[in-house]
Amino acid sequence: MSRQARIIDGKAIAADLRATIKTATEKMARKHDIQPGLAVVLVGEDPASQVYVRNKGRQCAEAGMKSFTHRLPAETGEEQILELVENLNRAPAVDGILVQLPLPGHIDANRIIDAIDPDKDVDGLHVINAGRLISGREGLRPCTPVGCVMLARHALGDLQGLNAVIVGRSNLVGKPLAQLLLNENCTVTIAHSRTRHLNQVCHGADLLIAAVGVPELIKGSWVRPGACVIDVGINRVDAGGGKMRLIGDVEFDTAVKTAGFITPVPGGVGPMTIACLLLNTLRAACTHHDIALASYIDLTRI
Numbered sequence: 001m002s003r004q005a006r007i008i009d010g011k012a013i014a015a016d017l018r019a020t021i022k023t024a025t026e027k028m029a030r031k032h033d034i035q036p037g038l039a040v041v042l043v044g045e046d047p048a049s050q051v052y053v054r055n056k057g058r059q060c061a062e063a064g065m066k067s068f069t070h071r072l073p074a075e076t077g078e079e080q081i082l083e084l085v086e087n088l089n090r091a092p093a094v095d096g097i098l099v100q101l102p103l104p105g106h107i108d109a110n111r112i113i114d115a116i117d118p119d120k121d122v123d124g125l126h127v128i129n130a131g132r133l134i135s136g137r138e139g140l141r142p143c144t145p146v147g148c149v150m151l152a153r154h155a156l157g158d159l160q161g162l163n164a165v166i167v168g169r170s171n172l173v174g175k176p177l178a179q180l181l182l183n184e185n186c187t188v189t190i191a192h193s194r195t196r197h198l199n200q201v202c203h204g205a206d207l208l209i210a211a212v213g214v215p216e217l218i219k220g221s222w223v224r225p226g227a228c229v230i231d232v233g234i235n236r237v238d239a240g241g242g243k244m245r246l247i248g249d250v251e252f253d254t255a256v257k258t259a260g261f262i263t264p265v266p267g268g269v270g271p272m273t274i275a276c277l278l279l280n281t282l283r284a285a286c287t288h289h290d291i292a293l294a295s296y297i298d299l300t301r302i
């Protein structure tokens with residue numbers, strides 16, 4: 001029997017979340033005369049990063065937030081970036097700080113991230129926020145993993161008791177996502193590109209999340225019938241005729257025949273990441289001004 005998975009429309013779900021955030025931001029402006037502000041630091045001219053940064057600025061404005069973009073030349077020294085981060089830490093109008101990754105090779109990214117005030121670290125990458133997450137305390141969570149959990153909950157509802165397999169172990173996605181899914185009471189496996197019998201490990205998943213950065217590594221035959229597949233991969237491949245095409249870490253055309261639910265690339269996880277960044281900026285503004293986020297947003301919905 002030929003089946004077809006339901007497509008998880010990340011674009012629509014993210015638009016809905018952004019609308020909720022916008023309503024909360026407007027209410028905050030009316031009630032407290034506060035406008036959340038996000039500072040984005042871009043070092044160098046990486047084309048993909050430039051697109052992301054432009055989108056972040058635009059979506060901030062659309063959500064009623066201020067955005068401050070700092071573009072620095074690729075040869076900027078570490079000390080200069082640290083000085084900028086220190087200034088942003090002290091700036092009253094800045095609630096969130098994001099340093100776009102990857103940074104040029106001569107910069108120690110960890111040193112920069114750890115200079116950010118943890119309560120302004122809207123990427124959730126500071127070692128303090130990683131520690132808060134793992135020890136079950138309040139803190140800012142990384143945006144992409146939060147977006148993945150939202151999409152999975154949208155498709156499946158309660159995630160309790162599910163076998164979740166994450167392929168990928170990065171600090172940005174795989175590792176924090178494992179903790180978030182544990183918090184949802186999933187049984188979590190972290191696999192990666194060196195995992196033996198990766199196909200069999202994937203086949204055990206009710207919820208399969210691919211964040212390994214290898215184009216179409218995961219085949220449809222590895223997907224358990226009816227499973228929910230979330231594809232974090234964004235790989236640019238040559239589409240011929242001088243054009244580039246975006247593909248995920250999952251072979252969509254075969255997986256869509258086996259999975260119960262699947263995210264497309266593009267239009268799945270990507271839009272959720274920026275929406276969750278806006279949510280973190282709102283969250284950071286609430287912390288900064290000692291306001292309860294729950295009075296602006298129904299947190300049980302997200």
Ligand code: GUN
Nearest residue numbers: 098099100101102123143
């Ligand atoms: N580059 C690609 N994804 C991200 C992200 O989520 N945060 C930052 N800071 N840089 C990125």
